Amino acid sequence: MSTPSDPLALELLDWYRPHARMLPWRSDPRPYYVLLSELMCQQTRVETALPYFERFIARWPTLEDFARAEEDQVVLEWAGLGYYSRARNLLKAARAAVERGGIPHDPEQLRALPGIGPYTAGAIASIAFGIAEPAVDGNVERVLSRVDGRQEDPKSPAGAAALYERAKGLLEGVPAGDLNQALMELGARVCTPRNPNCAACPWAGSCVAEASGSPQDLPNKKKKAPPTVIRAVAGIWSQQGAVLCGQRPPGLLGGMWEPISAACEGDPATTLSAAFLEKTGLKVKVGQRLGEVLHIFSHRRLTLEVYEIRGASGVPSALSDYEAVDWVDAAQPHVALSTLARKTLALAQPQQPELQWLAAEVDDDAC
Ligand code: SF4
Structure with missing residues (x-):
C-alpha cells in the first residue's frame, strides 16, 4: 500500500x-x-x-x-x-x-x-x-x-x-x-x-x-422546480376484512395494489362513481368522507381524498387502467401494497376496525 x-x-x-x-x-x-x-x-x-x-x-x-x-x-x-x-x-x-x-x-x-x-x-x-x-x-x-x-x-x-x-x-x-x-x-x-x-x-x-x-x-445546487400538485379520490369498499383493490399498470408504482382511485378535478363523489364504473364495472354508492392522505413522490405532491363505498352492484373486473382487480385480505395480503395504499386504507380504521393491521404497518419514511 x-x-x-x-x-x-x-x-x-x-x-x-x-x-x-x-x-x-x-x-x-x-x-x-x-x-x-x-x-x-x-x-x-x-x-x-x-x-x-x-x-x-x-x-x-x-x-x-x-x-x-x-x-x-x-x-x-x-x-x-x-x-x-x-x-x-x-x-x-x-x-x-x-x-x-x-x-x-x-x-x-x-x-x-x-x-x-x-x-x-x-x-x-x-x-x-x-x-x-x-x-x-x-x-x-x-x-x-x-x-x-x-x-x-x-x-x-x-x-x-x-x-x-x-x-x-x-x-x-x-x-x-x-x-x-x-x-x-x-x-x-x-x-x-x-x-x-x-x-x-x-x-x-x-x-x-x-x-x-x-x-x-453549500453545496450550491440548482433550485428544483416545484412539485406538480395532483388531486385524486379513492374509495374503500370492504367486505369481511377484505378491500377491493386494483393492480397498477407499469409506470409510477407499477404492479402495486391500491384501493380503487382516480384523478379528480370536479366533484369527488361523481368522479369516484364514474371511476368505479369505468375501471371495475361496478355501480357504487359513495358514502362518507373518511379523510385525506398527503403523499409526496419525488416530484409530485398528491392530495388523495378517501371515501367509504356503501354499496355496489355488479361483479368487479379490470376494465381499464388496472392490470387486475381483486379482494385483498386484510389479515394476510397476498399482494404488494404501496405505502400510499397503506396510508389510504388506514384512514378507514376507525370505522372499520378489521383494517387495524394496515395502520400498524404504515411507514412514513418510505414513499
Ligand atoms: S465537513 Fe461538514 S461537518 Fe465537517 S466541518 Fe465541514 S461543514 Fe462542518
Whole structure:
C-alpha cells in the first residue's frame, strides 16, 4: 500500500473506525449483501432498510437463491420501502450477475448491470472487492463541497467530474471500502444538510465551509422546480376484512395494489362513481368522507381524498387502467401494497376496525 496522499483521509478513517454503525453488510461485506444493501438504502434511511435486508437474506440467503425468486414475491417483500423499480432492478441485476458467473469486480462491468449507476458500482467495487473506485452520493457531494468550499453545482458535469477526481484522490493508499463508507457516514450523521455538527467533525480544522460561518449554504445546487400538485379520490369498499383493490399498470408504482382511485378535478363523489364504473364495472354508492392522505413522490405532491363505498352492484373486473382487480385480505395480503395504499386504507380504521393491521404497518419514511 502506498503512502496516503491526503492527510484528510487518515483523519477521516481515525474518526470512522470507532463511530461506524454496526451493520450486517459491514461486518460481512460479501458482494450479494453489498448489492442488496446499496439498492435498499438509495433514498431510504439505513434504519428503515435494515429490517428489509434481514428479511431478504433470511428468505434468499445467496445471490443464486435470490436470482431464482419470482418478481411478485420480491415486490411483495419490498412493500413499504418505496421506489419499487429498485426491487425489479435488483432482481434483474442479480439474474444478470448469476448468468455471467457472479457479481463483477470491475466498476465498468458493474455499471452494465440493470439499475446499477456509477455510485452503486463504486460502492460495490470498493466495499465488496476493495477496488479504489469512488462512490459519490448526495452525502459525499455535500461533505466534499463543504470541506473544499466548492462553489460549482455538484450535479453539473464539471462539478461532478471534479468531485469524482477529489474522491478518487482520497482513496490513494487507504482501504477504499472503509474510506467510501466513512465519507457517507460523515455526511449522514455529522455533515447533515441543514445543521452540520462541525464540533463533532474530524475535518473541522480544515473545512472551508465551516470557516465561512455558514457551512449549510453549500453545496450550491440548482433550485428544483416545484412539485406538480395532483388531486385524486379513492374509495374503500370492504367486505369481511377484505378491500377491493386494483393492480397498477407499469409506470409510477407499477404492479402495486391500491384501493380503487382516480384523478379528480370536479366533484369527488361523481368522479369516484364514474371511476368505479369505468375501471371495475361496478355501480357504487359513495358514502362518507373518511379523510385525506398527503403523499409526496419525488416530484409530485398528491392530495388523495378517501371515501367509504356503501354499496355496489355488479361483479368487479379490470376494465381499464388496472392490470387486475381483486379482494385483498386484510389479515394476510397476498399482494404488494404501496405505502400510499397503506396510508389510504388506514384512514378507514376507525370505522372499520378489521383494517387495524394496515395502520400498524404504515411507514412514513418510505414513499
Ligand atoms: S466541518 Fe462542518 S461543514 Fe465541514 S465537513 Fe465537517 S461537518 Fe461538514
